[in-house]
Amino acid sequence: MADPTSTPDDTPAVVLDNVSKSFGDHTVLDGVSLTIQRGSIAVMLGPSGTGKSVLLRCLVGLLQPDRGRVLVFGEDVAALDEKRAADRKRLFAIRRRFGMLFQDGALFDDMTVFDNVAFPMRLHTQLSEQAIHEKVSDRLARVGVAHAEQKFPSELSGGMRKRVAFARAIAIDPDIVLCDEPSSGLDPVMSATLDELILELHRTLGMTFIIISHDTAEARKVADTIGMLANGKLVTFGPAEQVFAENHPALEQFFTRATVGPIKVV
Ligand SMILES: Nc1ncnc2c1ncn2[C@@H]1O[C@H](COP(=O)(O)OP(=O)(O)O)[C@@H](O)[C@H]1O
Ligand SMILES: [Mg+2]
Known part of the structure; x- marks a missing residue:
């Protein structure tokens, strides 16, 4: 539940500061930094297997990055260790501020x-x-x-x-709703209905939404902030209209469904 006394209102909902995460010698996130303001709808795009779900897991402290800070309303989740009793309490208090819509519904x-x-x-x-x-x-x-x-x-x-x-x-x-590929497995009409639901909930309840997606139509419809992860890096991030205007090659490839471009097909 929102605790208005805990942080000043202008503290961003989420700040990632140079976050890196590897599994063995596979670097999944490579120095990712971004800021998501309170009350925004941020859509993170990216090809499959590029670390989008890993990023979400770092946000709620289910995974610890190897480097970097993960600030949620100003508190560094990455510095908390679930194995320490005092940290566990803080971690659960932070998790309590998130609502999670998992990829498979669950x-x-x-x-x-x-x-x-x-x-x-x-x-x-x-x-x-x-x-x-x-x-x-x-x-x-x-x-x-x-x-x-x-x-x-x-x-x-x-x-x-x-x-x-x-x-x-x-x-x-929750203060922040995390949606991991909310439209996966849904037909286009049902996906569009879900997008409208996200906008309606955002309008009426005012929560911050962080939406992982590889659906560019969804991004166009709901996002006020857009980011794109590719090959471990955040290739672009910013206000939606600015990101759409800059025609970044990776985003362009994504939007045009091209098989040739900076995104490596593995
Ligand atoms: N717990 C884990 N152990 C080892 N590798 C993992 C783990 N979680 C994710 N990965 C690897 O990290 C990469 C990114 O995964 P993920 O974030 O799920 O991708 P996506 O962008 O499709 O959500 C994948 O190559 C995946 O195999
Ligand atoms: Mg995923």
């Missing part, structure tokens, strides 16, 4: 839609069952699946499951 199959959305409320808050009920209903209504409360995930279409996952991601009023 609903609990043996729980109803209601229980899936209630899960983070029961885990992280002291809300009464009555209050949880009201909040779950509100979340499901916001994403347009209010009628599905008592259904199980297996009874839902892919688009509906994604909406429920979204309701769960925003269940406890």
